[in-house]
Amino acid sequence: MRDVKRIEIVIDKPHEHEVLNVLREAGVPGLTVMDVVSGYGDRGARDGGELSDAMSNRYLLTTCDADRLPAIAAAIEPLLLRYGGLCLISDAQLIRNT
Amino acid sequence: MRDVKRIEIVIDKPHEHEVLNVLREAGVPGLTVMDVVSGYGDRGARDGGELSDAMSNRYLLTTCDADRLPAIAAAIEPLLLRYGGLCLISDAQLIRNT
Amino acid sequence: MRDVKRIEIVIDKPHEHEVLNVLREAGVPGLTVMDVVSGYGDRGARDGGELSDAMSNRYLLTTCDADRLPAIAAAIEPLLLRYGGLCLISDAQLIRNT
């Protein structure tokens, strides 16, 4: 077991691609994407993407070592400022095959 | 980055509406709803809602400031007592556009 | 509210069954299963299971009391070593009907 930072992000699906790129470039070791049924925040309600992805969200879960967190947070923040969405960071312990 | 409380709730889908209302009234700043494929707890197994929502769950994720937690927990608790389900609260740091 | 350990696991869907068995035997009090749209880790990219479950993941969420954690972690670890996947453990507080 190893201490890591747990990062979860909710972002508009149209911008998922950009966030994934940023995270990949920031070197997160892995990533899990899940669907969002609905949600709301400052910019109003989001749907489940019935007609198009225009108003739907994605949920991303990733981890990083504590010392990498500032760089990753700095990389994500501008995207959240531009597009809205949410990033939650918490402490966790990791069990992995590596 | 700001310290917040991360709140996640698993509730029977038929009662999702009530929990959403309670959270909204309690003034949570945003909310994300996700689908549950299956689960089990004290009240037995839940399915993915193939035939109807009668036996299926929903997953809700929200946040609040630490000082708002007691009020929100107090609002949710009676629903969990009546309907079953789960509420997990943890510490997190928030990056947001606000 | 009671302090518990929050355990989340990402595992290849073909091996979900084994992890569920291990967790059930380890006596976790409940469990929530969610779908994964996509992901990547050491063993490359995973898809959403469009054609078959061969390359798709599942997300499991469960809890346990702190004193049960070592036993549960020990039970899960060999599966992660053999099959890959991820297990994150964090601290949380539980509100429940029990």
Place this chain on the structure above:
Amino acid sequence: MDLLLSPPILFFFLGALATLVRSDLEVPKPVARLLSLYLLMAIGLYGGYKLSVGGLTGEALAVMGVSILASFLMPVVTYAVLRLKLGNDDAAAIAAAFGSISAVTFITAVAFLQESGVEYSGYMVASMALMESPAIISGVLLARIAASGGKPDAGGRLAGIGGLDWRELGREALLNGAVIVLVGSMAIGYVTGEKGWAAVSPLMDEPFKGVLCLFLLDMGLIAAKRLGDLKRAGVFLLAFGVVGAVAQGMVGVAVAWLLGLDHGDALLLAILFGSASYIAVPAALRLALPAANPSLYLPLALAVTFPFNIIVGIPMYNAILRAISATPGT
């Protein structure tokens, strides 16, 4: 025997088999939802269309009236029986499920009739739609009245119904998705008549039996998964799933005989009376009777009564009705 060897029933067996041998076969939830939506729309449109052709005759109104009444009153009797062994809420919930109907069982019976070349009336679909909700209201009232010990409440009104939110109960019983689609499709089929049916029948009529195969495959998968829940149900409940259902079905046979219904309509009435809801009613009861245990009423209707009806019930009622109509003097 014909029915047992028809593709839909065989696909039900295939699905059940797949679950029992622990195959990874699954029908994704949205597909199951699409299939049941389709079946409800198709049967609703067809029923409405047939009603528009046949008209609201006296017989139609009589059958529809009796159906509403049966859905409301049968639960009173079954509740009394179930209370012998079960708690108040569980007895009321099961009574409600059995007083209501199973649309898929009805549809399987319709497919059976079509294969046998037997006609049925549009108002039987209307009867099905009308029977969905009254049993829910009846079940909730029974649970309430019993819980209050039968004593009239402060306002002097009937026991236990004092604080009842009728509006909310009505909403839960009447505005359930399945009810809306069925009633709405019937209304649309009725209003658009011949021309409307011609427009939609390439989707709603011809592929119908094929879709039923797909759906029953999934029903087999799901029903077999619920078999485990039945362990906790006990022998009394399992027996009720068959005997109670048949008792109600025989009431349907009797009513059909009294009303002088044609064979097809009579069979459908028996199936409506004798089937139990595992889609619409459970969804409504989670809200209307939250204290009742869904792990009892749902598996009972789904994994006992439903398979019994499509495998044994339909041919059985068919044989009984044939025997009755062959009796001289009727």
Place this chain on the structure above:
Amino acid sequence: MDLLLSPPILFFFLGALATLVRSDLEVPKPVARLLSLYLLMAIGLYGGYKLSVGGLTGEALAVMGVSILASFLMPVVTYAVLRLKLGNDDAAAIAAAFGSISAVTFITAVAFLQESGVEYSGYMVASMALMESPAIISGVLLARIAASGGKPDAGGRLAGIGGLDWRELGREALLNGAVIVLVGSMAIGYVTGEKGWAAVSPLMDEPFKGVLCLFLLDMGLIAAKRLGDLKRAGVFLLAFGVVGAVAQGMVGVAVAWLLGLDHGDALLLAILFGSASYIAVPAALRLALPAANPSLYLPLALAVTFPFNIIVGIPMYNAILRAISATPGT
């Protein structure tokens, strides 16, 4: 009145009703996606097939050319009007949505024509496909130019378009899933012609109206859910959703008259001009105009203009075009 009483429109009402009475009826997202994929493929294949039969006549090319032009130019006018009350990005986004088209509205109009036994040309489907994207580009350019204050930039090029990533904008406007499926299916229908259409028509032709019923049921559910968003939109925008749409539709009527189109084609052109996109354009605008508020342009097109068009617009343009063609001397 005929259209209002056709099953697809009635299912739209049923869906809207279900949402308004807070029923739990829902069509799962993957099903909605399947249905719209089906409708786009079906109309694309049929249009391509008809085009392969009819050929690319001068009239076809003229209508297609005018359609592209209209999609590109109409937003300039509507943008100017919308700027009276709205910010730059929101005005540009709404102008783009209304300059583009709604495939479902077009398809509903096609179903209306089929029921009335009126023919239409394959190139109208091509015109629909061609009108999807230009409006997006037009809207983005308007927003850019206005934001730069109209001053030519460093490179001396047209104001505000200096830093524009044309490649990316083209991708977002042209490679949207809905555009790809529609254009691709048309190409496939064109290339495979008579034989191809014969192979796919049991899926793509006959069940078409039935599928439209299912999809409009869902559209009713979804559109009614978006009604709430409109509270924030204000009276000006609500009025634009109807008046602006009709103004554009009348431009279509005029163009059809000038080009001497047959009744069916003229009606479809009016509907293309007068409808607004709530699927392809919003999806593209989230990327191309991220600063515009989707909670304005999406509900407006979906919950105001779409219902207006399928309930009032189609029969209205139909009546107007009938009146015009009945006028002596035309």
Place this chain on the structure above:
Amino acid sequence: MDLLLSPPILFFFLGALATLVRSDLEVPKPVARLLSLYLLMAIGLYGGYKLSVGGLTGEALAVMGVSILASFLMPVVTYAVLRLKLGNDDAAAIAAAFGSISAVTFITAVAFLQESGVEYSGYMVASMALMESPAIISGVLLARIAASGGKPDAGGRLAGIGGLDWRELGREALLNGAVIVLVGSMAIGYVTGEKGWAAVSPLMDEPFKGVLCLFLLDMGLIAAKRLGDLKRAGVFLLAFGVVGAVAQGMVGVAVAWLLGLDHGDALLLAILFGSASYIAVPAALRLALPAANPSLYLPLALAVTFPFNIIVGIPMYNAILRAISATPGT
């Protein structure tokens, strides 16, 4: 050339194109699952029905027997070849995938035959169903025996198979969802015969090619996404995906010639031998050979061999078989 210009293949290209230009087009997972479920049921029911008409002739039994044998034995040869460059588990897994079959390739070949007006026998569908699983067992045994170094184990039994959980392996190979549906539908088609087929064919027969279009659109999207994985595969493996497949396909041609099969059946046999599984086998191998890397065997079968077969393989085997049968003296 005919095949290339048929709608299903063109939709495959459209899907691949959409992925390559990074369009956001996607077919939701549950829809993909529904489509493949439908295709398996449809081909299974039809095959079973044809078998019920044609009967289990000596030829039928011979072809089915040879098919099982081929599925079991071909992996031994391909495993040996693959071991030249690959590790034990990966070689065994790829050998298993190529020994088994691709139902979608088979179905595309069936559609090709139908368009060409060429008949085929019901037992070819049975052969397909029978070929799915033996290769899995064969591959696992090869991996086991090789891993044990070929030395007989303690109990004196064949090397490496000592500790093998046959029951579990059988379950994984035989009870996979795709196998269950295919075999089950065939059985149902066989048992219900003419009457059963008449009941389901409006869903299972006529719309078949249209559904294949939808599914191949998605296959194009998915296969193109997997192209990236192939970078790591290396030239040897890419070459195997084509050359190995063709070699196996030619074995099929030879066997068909020896058995004197008709043109349609011969083509299907070649395609069965020459196609590789990317649905049923990978799902089973994740359990049966967890140490093998799915990112090798899955993309190879899906993104190399499958497109090769439907674009080049089918017309190629068709031409070869025509040439052979045109040769005097055969």
